[in-house]
Amino acid sequence: MATPAFIANKYLILFCVFVCLDILSSLDKGFALSLTETPADTTKTHLLQLNSLLPASTCSPSTRGHDRKKAALEVVHRHGPCSKRNQHKMQTPTPTPTHTEILRQDQARVNSIHARVSRKKGDDDLRQSDTSIPAKSGSVVGSGNYIVTVGLGSPAKQLSLIFDTGSDLTWTQCQPCVKSCYKQKEPIFDPSLSKSYANISCNSPVCSQLISATGNTPGCSSGTSTCIYGIQYGDQSFSVGYFGKERLTLTSTDVFDGFLFGCGQNNQGLFGGSAGLLGLGRNKISLVEQSAPKYGRFFSYCLPSTSSSTGYLSFGRGGGGSSSAVKFTPLSTVSQGGSFYGLSVVGISVGGRQLSISASVFSSSGTIIDSGTVITRLPATAYSALRDAFRQGMKSYPQAEALSILDTCYDLSGSKTVSYPKIAFDFGGGVTLDLDATGILYVASVSQVCLAFAGNSDDSDIAIFGNVQQKRLQVVYDVAGEKVGFAPAGCP
Numbered sequence: 001m002a003t004p005a006f007i008a009n010k011y012l013i014l015f016c017v018f019v020c021l022d023i024l025s026s027l028d029k030g031f032a033l034s035l036t037e038t039p040a041d042t043t044k045t046h047l048l049q050l051n052s053l054l055p056a057s058t059c060s061p062s063t064r065g066h067d068r069k070k071a072a073l074e075v076v077h078r079h080g081p082c083s084k085r086n087q088h089k090m091q092t093p094t095p096t097p098t099h100t101e102i103l104r105q106d107q108a109r110v111n112s113i114h115a116r117v118s119r120k121k122g123d124d125d126l127r128q129s130d131t132s133i134p135a136k137s138g139s140v141v142g143s144g145n146y147i148v149t150v151g152l153g154s155p156a157k158q159l160s161l162i163f164d165t166g167s168d169l170t171w172t173q174c175q176p177c178v179k180s181c182y183k184q185k186e187p188i189f190d191p192s193l194s195k196s197y198a199n200i201s202c203n204s205p206v207c208s209q210l211i212s213a214t215g216n217t218p219g220c221s222s223g224t225s226t227c228i229y230g231i232q233y234g235d236q237s238f239s240v241g242y243f244g245k246e247r248l249t250l251t252s253t254d255v256f257d258g259f260l261f262g263c264g265q266n267n268q269g270l271f272g273g274s275a276g277l278l279g280l281g282r283n284k285i286s287l288v289e290q291s292a293p294k295y296g297r298f299f300s301y302c303l304p305s306t307s308s309s310t311g312y313l314s315f316g317r318g319g320g321g322s323s324s325a326v327k328f329t330p331l332s333t334v335s336q337g338g339s340f341y342g343l344s345v346v347g348i349s350v351g352g353r354q355l356s357i358s359a360s361v362f363s364s365s366g367t368i369i370d371s372g373t374v375i376t377r378l379p380a381t382a383y384s385a386l387r388d389a390f391r392q393g394m395k396s397y398p399q400a401e402a403l404s405i406l407d408t409c410y411d412l413s414g415s416k417t418v419s420y421p422k423i424a425f426d427f428g429g430g431v432t433l434d435l436d437a438t439g440i441l442y443v444a445s446v447s448q449v450c451l452a453f454a455g456n457s458d459d460s461d462i463a464i465f466g467n468v469q470q471k472r473l474q475v476v477y478d479v480a481g482e483k484v485g486f487a488p489a490g491c492p
Contacts, residue, residue: 044352045393046437047419050412053443055080055306062310062492071254071295072314073148078162078272080307083147097272099444103404105235105270106374110464112234113166113370116215117337117462145372146303146467147274148313151249152261153194159275160185163301163313165371165477168213168283168339169231171239171262172276179240179266184275191263196247199226206260206285207243213283213339218243229262237269239276248287250315254294260285280371281339288479291315297479301371302490305438305472311491326476326485329427332366334462340368341477341484343465344428348382350389351421357382365456367463369475369484375405375442376453376466383455386423390451393421406442406450413447425465433486436472 059082061074076082079096097105145162152159152172159172173181175190191197200207202220207227210218219228227243241264248259264276271277279286280299288297295316302311332342345362348355358381365379378386387408397418400409412418420441424434442452452468474490 043422045419045421046440047417048437050415050418050446053306053418053438053441053449054446056308057081058308060309060492062304071250071316071318072312073150073250075146075148075163075301075303075311075313077304077307078145078147078160078274082308082310083160083273099442100404102374103406106466107405108235109233109373110377113337113340113368113373113464114456114461115234117334117340117366145272146311148278150278152189152246153191154196154247155194156247156249157189157194158186159189160273161276161278162271162274163278163280163371165280165341165369166339167277167279167372168281168286169210169229169262170259170277170279170285170287171229171231171241171264173239173267174241174263174265177265177267181264181267182269182271183273184271185273186275189263189275191244191246194246196257197263198245199224200243200245200260201225202227209283209285210243213279213281213285231262233269235270237271239264239267239269241265241267254315256291256294259287259290282341282479283339286339288477292480298477300474300476302474303371303467303471304491305436309492323487325487326474327431327433327487328476328478328481328483328485329429329431331479331482331484332428334366334368337368337462340370341479343367343369343484345425345463345465346428347426348378348386349422349424349426349432350386351393353389355382355385355389357385361459362463365460365463367465369465369470371467371470373464373466374468376469377456377461377464378453379459379461379463380455380457381459382463383453386453387451387455390421390423400448400450403442403444403448403450405454406452407454409444409448409450411447412449418449429483431486433473434488435469436488439469439471439473442468 061082147160148163149158149160151157161172173184173188175188177188181188202225204227207218210229214229214231216230221228229243230240232238239262241262244263245258245260248256280288283289288299298317299315301313304311329343332344334340334342345367346359348357361379361381391408394410397410397412400411403409422434423440424432426432440452442450444450472489472491474487476485478485
């Protein structure tokens, strides 16, 4: 017969077994949760599978954002597989630039923006110096920009154009390429085959609008009295040609006659196989202004998470731009940079903690949002604070060599998952924007994953909210309402 002590010990042992099993079960659940995101972590950190930050080798197009849009164009990264779907048409497909080359060209763009904003440039006559500009024709070295395909002419010819909120003039290469044309994906546009093309006269009032749109005084063709435009970019790429008007087709129901654009006859530089550029700035000759009677100066876009997926660029209010999910902040005016879209940054948080940065640091520099700049640039003081806080949250990962302008990089080759601090921006009007998980890191390879921010050389240089930080966000420009809005998860 069992003694009372034995019975007590038996129940004690059974109790311990159940407790231990419960503890092991909890530990097991905790381990499983750590591979996704635990509720406690979601307010401060992102926890992702590392391979989700890497692009695939094939394109995975998305229709999200297209269904209800008034006029929507597919957006693709010009160096990814979605851009290369049509490159079989080219005799020599354009190669992909290295990350160092992309970032070097990004810095050239930033330097150009700083120069445009910090001083009023003189009226440069590009036509006098275009033969000496050291840009290699057909080269694809350039920033990580995004392209859309539009129709030009009658009948419409499909052209892939870089869309750029920091530029005003829309232009494309044109036959007969009197001086020079670089290689592009589609056949070069031939205005002589279009029923709707017409040149703009030197005496036309719209010819003089090129001064503010390009920073250059337009020329005049002696033989035909045609207005001649010239525009040069920060990387010394340029386009010179005839200023004309033509039928622009965005969709089958969105067609604009008499659209003002540049028909390039001398084009050299770093445009990555695209046919030219689609200007979405605030000048009178930008697409935003020319289409204002139809779209009311309202457009939005979503940049995809990787170069193997697609986003959209839409025009008009038909796409839910007034949804409650969109948080609007007032547009600010940029001194001597009237074409840019200004933002009022008032603070930054890392890992749920507000950084100790004086509001005057942001107000003295000013900030613009730019679809063509890759890496967000911050005042030196603000960047130092952000970098230090981010490094504190990444102490468990081995550091890697810096990548060009990116000085905070990690070797994640030994990890399948990565946990890193969330980053949020506070804008004027009480708007807080949480960056998407894909909008914080720049992934060159699994052994070189970098914080996708850089500091300006001086606190007085204008800050730039770049396109990495805009990934997956629905970015809504209500130019007429003088505000810009953001909503999460706008595209894959």
